[in-house]
Amino acid sequence: MTTTTDIEFMIGRIATGDRQAFLSLYDATSAKLFGVCLRVLDDRADAEDVLQEVFVKVWRNAGHYTANGLSPMTWLITVARNSAIDRKRARKAPAYDIDTVSGLADGAPGPEMAAIAASEAARIGACLAELEAARAGAVRGAYLDGMSYAELAHRHDVPLNTMRTWLRRSLQKLRECLSR
């Protein structure tokens, strides 16, 4: 399986214009990134389109990767997630029935990544567990489904400003917990 170091190396090679490294990175990460796009967009055609954009961005921006201080998978997932959310927000009618693709089945990252992800997930999972269930759900909805404040307010049936206040307080508590 592909390790974090492998992916970091591939990104470094891509920054020098290495086409083979780019294809290797695609083979190693496209399924995960496609999963991320699908989760946010809940539409195969859109997700396919966005995945193309994501890899074009990766090809173009690989040289700036080291400057952002992120681990390689975090960078790739962030690019995929942000691109998918941008697409989602650009769609005419906002989709509210997003929970159709919310299967939380176990993924298949490489062993090293899985280990890191598992401990980090446990950490943020534990911190989210300290929040009220609905508020933790709002944070997850924002991250995993790319929901906007308006969509979250709709889903939780509260006014928009209430949702903002909720979420910001939740984030403050989360930060306190994560800093412990």
Next chain:
Amino acid sequence: MTQLPFPGDDASTEAAEYALHLMGPGERAEFEARLAVSGALRAELARWQEAFVALAADIVPVAPPAALRPAIEGRIFGKERRRWSLPGLVGGTLGGGLVAGAVLVVAVLVLPQSRLGMPEPGVPERSGGTVREAAGLGADLASEDGALRVAVRLAADGEALTVTRASGAPAPGRALELWLIAETEEAPISLGVLPDARTARLGLPPALAAMLGTAVLAISDEPEGGSPTGAPTGAVLAAGPITPL
């Protein structure tokens, strides 16, 4: 919760909102302007992104359709084909060759006959079932260091190219592949991998024969058996225009 626990908490919450992509376009742009000048803010953002990404561990990987990979390749590397354009090759590889060591080879074999820019005869005309000798076409390809020299001639029947490798060989485990780069075509067309034999006959479909008049031939370094993609993948070792002989 009117009093924030410690300074910077506001900025941290904004970084989290930014990481979650909850900001509107205006807020986002404003935050990015601050990010650009604050290393501390970038570090805080990275902390949030790393914390949140753990939630993505739950997202099931889904293999994208197989057609997506070549589509992305085409989108990104499509541009690279321009590297193979006629002016690029003639002015680059061949021009470089003239300036460098292979002056004799190129000058003697190519320049005296070169009529680039003039109307070319195109496909040899058949008269009474035989190809007129006068309409013979060919190209002489030489690498910049002169190590690889290949002469290509249109066979008398007009249905094949006779390829004679005067010197040079593929690197161990690699192959030399001959390409036709025609003005009318977007991408180079493979004419085949050069066999081990010094002289070889490569079949030439009529559609390709018709393009010879205004084309350039090139030899690239490819994996054994030839390019796996149908397009050149390795370095251009030698190139030269097809000229009347």
